[in-house]
Amino acid sequence: MENIFTKKYKELFMRFLLWRESHISIRTFTLIMSFAVGLFTGLTAVILKWLIHGIQHLLTSHMMNEGLNGLYFVYPIVGVFLVGLFVRYVVKDDISHGVTRILQAFSQRKSRVKPHNMYTSVLASSVTIGFGGSVGAEAPIVYTGAAIGSNVGRLFRMPPNVLMLMMGCGAASAIAGIFKAPIAGILFTIEVLMVDLTATSVLPLLISSITAVTVSYLYHGTDAEFMFEQTEIFSIERIPYVILLGIFCGFVSLYFTRVMYWIEGKFARLGNPWRKFGFGSILLGLCIFLLPPLYGEGYDSILKLLAGNTDGLMRGSFLYAWSDEVWAMIVFTAMIVLTKIFATAATNGAGGVGGTFAPSLYVGCFAGFLFAYTTNLLDFTPELSNKNFALMGMAGVMSGVMHAPLMGIFLTVELTGSYALFLPLMITSTVAYATIRIFEKHSIYTMRLAKKGELLTHGKDKAVLTLLKMDSVIEKDFLEVHPEMSLGDMVKVISKSHRNIFPVTDTNCRLLGIVLLDDIRNIMFRPELYDRMYVNKFMSMPMARIVIGMNMETVMKTFDDTNAWNLPVVDEDGKYVGFVSKSKIFNSYRRVLVHYSQD
Numbered sequence: 312m313e314n315i316f317t318k319k320y321k322e323l324f325m326r327f328l329l330w331r332e333s334h335i336s337i338r339t340f341t342l343i344m345s346f347a348v349g350l351f352t353g354l355t356a357v358i359l360k361w362l363i364h365g366i367q368h369l370l371t372s373h374m375m376n377e378g379l380n381g382l383y384f385v386y387p388i389v390g391v392f393l394v395g396l397f398v399r400y401v402v403k404d405d406i407s408h409g410v411t412r413i414l415q416a417f418s419q420r421k422s423r424v425k426p427h428n429m430y431t432s433v434l435a436s437s438v439t440i441g442f443g444g445s446v447g448a449e450a451p452i453v454y455t456g457a458a459i460g461s462n463v464g465r466l467f468r469m470p471p472n473v474l475m476l477m478m479g480c481g482a483a484s485a486i487a488g489i490f491k492a493p494i495a496g497i498l499f500t501i502e503v504l505m506v507d508l509t510a511t512s513v514l515p516l517l518i519s520s521i522t523a524v525t526v527s528y529l530y531h532g533t534d535a536e537f538m539f540e541q542t543e544i545f546s547i548e549r550i551p552y553v554i555l556l557g558i559f560c561g562f563v564s565l566y567f568t569r570v571m572y573w574i575e576g577k578f579a580r581l582g583n584p585w586r587k588f589g590f591g592s593i594l595l596g597l598c599i600f601l602l603p604p605l606y607g608e609g610y611d612s613i614l615k616l617l618a619g620n621t622d623g624l625m626r627g628s629f630l631y632a633w634s635d636e637v638w639a640m641i642v643f644t645a646m647i648v649l650t651k652i653f654a655t656a657a658t659n660g661a662g663g664v665g666g667t668f669a670p671s672l673y674v675g676c677f678a679g680f681l682f683a684y685t686t687n688l689l690d691f692t693p694e695l696s697n698k699n700f701a702l703m704g705m706a707g708v709m710s711g712v713m714h715a716p717l718m719g720i721f722l723t724v725e726l727t728g729s730y731a732l733f734l735p736l737m738i739t740s741t742v743a744y745a746t747i748r749i750f751e752k753h754s755i756y757t758m759r760l761a762k763k764g765e766l767l768t769h770g771k772d773k774a775v776l777t778l779l780k781m782d783s784v785i786e787k788d789f790l791e792v793h794p795e796m797s798l799g800d801m802v803k804v805i806s807k808s809h810r811n812i813f814p815v816t817d818t819n820c821r822l823l824g825i826v827l828l829d830d831i832r833n834i835m836f837r838p839e840l841y842d843r844m845y846v847n848k849f850m851s852m853p854m855a856r857i858v859i860g861m862n863m864e865t866v867m868k869t870f871d872d873t874n875a876w877n878l879p880v881v882d883e884d885g886k887y888v889g890f891v892s893k894s895k896i897f898n899s900y901r902r903v904l905v906h907y908s909q910d
Contacts, residue, residue, distance in 0.1 A: 328468060338511065341473055344463050345515035348477060349484040349522030351463075352456035356488030356523065357530045359433050359452055366441025367607060380627055383443065383603050384596040387658070390442020391592055394435045395662030399584065402431045407659055409454030409666060410756045413478060413504060416461070423465065423474065428458035435664035443599055443606040445654035449489055450666020453499075456485030460519075476515055479506040483516050484523035491527050491536055492725035493520035495718050502715035503756060537610070539617050539727035543696040545735055552695055556682050557707055557739040561746020563648065563678045564711025567671065568747070568755045570652045578660035591661025598654040602647060603627035605654045608669045613676045613705075617727065619698040637688065644681040648674055667755055671712040672705045672726075679704020702729055706736045707743035714754035716744040784896050785880055787889040791816050792826060792846050798834065799841030801826070812877055814887050815850045822879055822887040824850040853879050859888055866891065 331340060370386055398406060404425065406412075409432060416424050436451035460481030464474040479500040487496035497516045500506045508516075581587045599605045604612040604624065615624055625634040625643050633639035655670045683700035702723065710719030719740040724730055790808045792801060792815055804813065811828035831849050834840050854873040857866055857880045869878065870893050880888040 331467070337469075337473065340467070341469075341476065341511075341515055342518060344467065344469075344477060345480045345518045346522055348456070348460045348463055348480045349487075349519035350526065351459050352452075352481050352484040352519070353488040353523035353526030355429075355433060355455055355459070356452050356485060356527060359437055359448055359455075360489070360531070362433070362437035363440050363448060363608075366437065367443075370442065371606075380603070381600070383606060383627070384600040387443035387445070387595050387599055387606070388592040388661075390438050390440075390444055391595065391658060391661045391663040392588065393442070394439050394444075394664055395584065395588055397435055397438070398431075398662065398664070402427060402435075404431075406432050406435060406451075406454070407664055408756075409450040409457075410503065413454060413457045413482060414756060416457070416478065424454075424458040424461040424478070426458070426462050429455060429462060432458075432664060436666075439658065439663035439665050440607050444658040444663040444665055445595065445599065445605045445607070445609070445651065445670065446658045446663060446665020447608055447667065447669025447672075448665065449486065449668030451664055452489050453482045453485040453666070456481030456483075456488075475506065476512055479504060479512065480515050480519035484519040486722075487520040488523035488527045490722060490726055491524055491531070491533075492722050493517075493524045495722035495725055496520040496523070498715065498718040498721055502718050503713055503754065535726060535728040537614055537617055537727045539698075539702060539729045541699070541729060541731050542619070543699060545696075545699060545732055546693065548693055549695065550735070550738065552686065552700075553703065553735045553738045554742055556679060556700060556703055557742025558746050559682050560675060560678060560704055560707025560739060560743035561711050563674065564671075564708050564743060564747045565750050566649075567652050567667075567674060567708065567712050568751055568758070571656050571667065571755060572758055574653065574656035575660065578656070584662065588661045591657040591659075595654055595657040595661060598650050598657065601629045602643075602650060604647060605651060609651075609673045610669070613673060613701075616676050616680050616701040617698050619696075641681070641685060644677050644684070647677045648681060651677075667712065668709075671709045675705040675708030676701045677704070678708055699732060699735070702727060702732060703735055703739040707739040710740035711743040711747040712755050714744065714747070714757075716740040719744075784891050785889040786892065786895060789814055789890055791887065793817070794823060794845070794847035794850065796846045797842055798831070798844035798846075798849075799838075801831070801846060802835050802841065805835065812890065814879055814890075815846060816887050820886045822853075822856070822881050822885060824852050825879065826850050856881050857891055858883065863896070867896065870896075 335343075370382075398404075404427065406428060413424075432451035432454045436446070436448050440446060440448055457478040458481070460477035460479070461474055464477035469477065482504055483493075483496035483500045485496070486499045487493040490496075497508075497513075497520055500516060501508050506512065506516075578587050578591065581590060603626070612624065615621065621640065625631050625639070628643065630639045630643050651670055651674050655665070655667060658665055680697050680701040682704065683695040683697045686695055687697075705726075706719045706723040709722065710716040713719065717740075720733075720736050723736055724733065729736070789810050790804050790813060792804055792813045794815060794817070796804075801813075805828065813826040813828075814822055815824045815826060817823055826846060826849065830851065834844065834849075854875045855869050855878055857869065857878050859880055859882045861869075870876075876894070877890050877892045879890055882888055
């Protein structure tokens, strides 16, 4: 009975697809799908917030915060342990580094994300953060939104360029829904995911973002996520300090990015998941035990700093006994800025699931406060507003870490409603981004892919080369010859081939050289030489070798450096695989470019 119903459903669905193709253009249907993606992603963002806050309230509502509390050590470890078991034995797939995986899906998987990613990241991150993991919920919801977009597109048999757009719509609606920030959601897809903003893509992105933020408004009201009340007017004479804050945020961003990458590398080298859990959970537990504001997303601390209220900020920390001392506040905020990265990396390294959005906002808020608080102690005039600079620090560090200054500006404005501080926010974000760009070309999300040559960029030439795969351009119809073969045997091989290049291999299929037809044309018609000349006498070495697995950008650079039109391909052991030709790459390039550029 079930098989009959399934078969009937498939037949009806195929009829619908055929009807859609005849009656609804792909552009119009893309708008319909973008609305659906925005709706589902917005609802998922609401569910994620509800789960996180529910778990946190259940665990922490009874906790005493006057002194050090051992539960701050225990809870995060328990959460990471539970998530690790869920991922390892239920999901059985790596769901960490959500934004990086979206970028990888763009460049390596034709914008296809597995269906389980529509819910597994939400479940895992809610437990991770609810139990105190020092990460953010934004990267998991972005990955979830992209998965929803990808699978909605796949359900209706959309081509790869539409799948990419649907993933962008899912990511944009995720940011819009979780932060109530529709403009920042669109800018995220442009600056971080590097989806081109065209006449075709702008409307679906807008529809998805607007739909998701409307869902968020229905459930959480229309107030900004971090309501900011500006009580101290910003004056032009403070601009030099804003520029200095931007430089400071740029270096904080550089520290954030480099240390995060370094710690993740250390965890990768540990290998055994239980060893990762042991090392990461102890590091995480100690960080939060000594500095409880590192617990969870840390939005309570951000709200306090944006309100200009530092009372109780150090409650529960090892510095609480000296909370009235000026030096204690400086040490405390500096340690928060320095150790938040360790807590975040330890959470993910130990097996938790979360992102770096919230940590970058958190670090930026404390960095901005630390800058203003310390500067004011030096008795410079005019006095700087701690809460204004805390707000600017959020925009500065996020812009630097994400390499997304526009998103940093608009996200901070939409998060807080601080439109009156638009100019200093722009200055801080721009200077911070310019500062980190001097030292680090790639964002925290793109570093791994860039090192492997798998990063899709706004540069269309480079993007198309990234989309090209080596397997699609290797030609294997070249006849092999061997060093001990005579010229007579070589002529027989030539008579069976339509190529003018012949790879020379040994008995283990290792490439030894090549024979060019032009090089032996003057002797191949002299029968008296057929038994006297051998391949090892007239073979030559290729100008370069392409190793299987090279990215296409490197392959094209090799062609440019050698001026060759054909180059042999070998594997890691030097065994012959085939040839790549410049003409074959150009033909494939044109085909992918047309497909990539289709509206």
